[in-house]
Amino acid sequence: GAVVSQHPSWVICKSGTSVKIECRSLDFQATTMFWYRQFPKQSLMLMATSNEGSKATYEQGVEKDKFLINHASLTLSTLTVTSAHPEDSSFYICSARDRDSGNLEQYFGPGTRLTVT
Amino acid sequence: DAKTTQPPSMDCAEGRAANLPCNHSTISGNEYVYWYRQIHSQGPQYIIHGLKNNETNEMASLIITEDRKSSTLILPHATLRDTAVYYCMRSGNTPLVFGKGTRLSVIA
Numbered sequence: 001g002a003v004v005s006q007h008p009s010w011v012i013c014k015s016g017t018s019v020k021i022e023c024r025s026l027d028f029q030a031t032t033m034f035w036y037r038q039f040p041k042q043s044l045m046l047m048a049t050s051n052e053g054s055k056a057t058y059e060q061g062v063e064k065d066k067f068l069i070n071h072a073s074l075t076l077s078t079l080t081v082t083s084a085h086p087e088d089s090s091f092y093i094c095s096a097r098d099r100d101s102g103n104l105e106q107y108f109g110p111g112t113r114l115t116v117t
Numbered sequence: 118d119a120k121t122t123q124p125p126s127m128d129c130a131e132g133r134a135a136n137l138p139c140n141h142s143t144i145s146g147n148e149y150v151y152w153y154r155q156i157h158s159q160g161p162q163y164i165i166h167g168l169k170n171n172e173t174n175e176m177a178s179l180i181i182t183e184d185r186k187s188s189t190l191i192l193p194h195a196t197l198r199d200t201a202v203y204y205c206m207r208s209g210n211t212p213l214v215f216g217k218g219t220r221l222s223v224i225a
Contacts, residue, residue, distance in 0.1 A: 003161075023212060043204075043215045043217050043218060044155075044161065044215040046213075046215075049212055055146045073189070091158070093160050093161070095160075095161075095213075104149065104168065104208060104209070104210060107163065108153075108161045108162070110161065110165075111158070113158075
């Protein structure tokens with residue numbers, strides 16, 4: 001089956017610094033990738049939709065200048081949390097659709113746990 | 118807005134069938150029903166999806182009512198490793214939107 005990886009799997013950073021999270025589709029090409037975040041004991045919340053070669057579409061309430069998304073190739077999307085604060089501590093999960101499969105199934109990565117101190 | 122309704126929790130005895138219901142009464146004609154599950158601190162795992170016919174794969178069966186307003190996910194022989202939060206979602210060409218799901222506890 002299609003595999004999505006994320007790097008790093010966990011990261012601890014100091015308040016005010018920036019953190020980059022990578023999402024890769026390992027055995028398929030993805031024109032569309034999605035970024036979610038999940039706070040403890042809550043469900044996943046969609047943050048943005050990332051399209052290869054174009055600007056990401058952000059959900060209402062998500063600051064595009066704080067959560068920078070770059071989808072420069074068909075296998076890689078990155079999420080950069082700029083000037084991170086403790087309230088940004090969360091579980092960040094990406095997913096991707098296989099461009100060539102003909103279906104709309106989303107394949108999810110294992111997630112990245114961000115802790116801001 | 119998840120646009121689906123699921124019971125918050127269910128228990129199932131190990132080895133028995135787990136039947137997880139989902140209501141999606143306002144589903145559109147071009148929307149599929151998707152089921153995913155999330156085991157603690159992991160990314161969601163795809164289980165199955167369908168449009169209007171019942172579907173079966175190696176993990177589960179999906180029964181969709183004829184009017185498509187509800188569905189049931191069936192895990193035929195639940196094991197302890199099936200303990201997870203199960204999400205029922207509907208999607209055409211839009212991103213998956215997660216509701217609160219059903220927390221399934223498989224009990225030995």
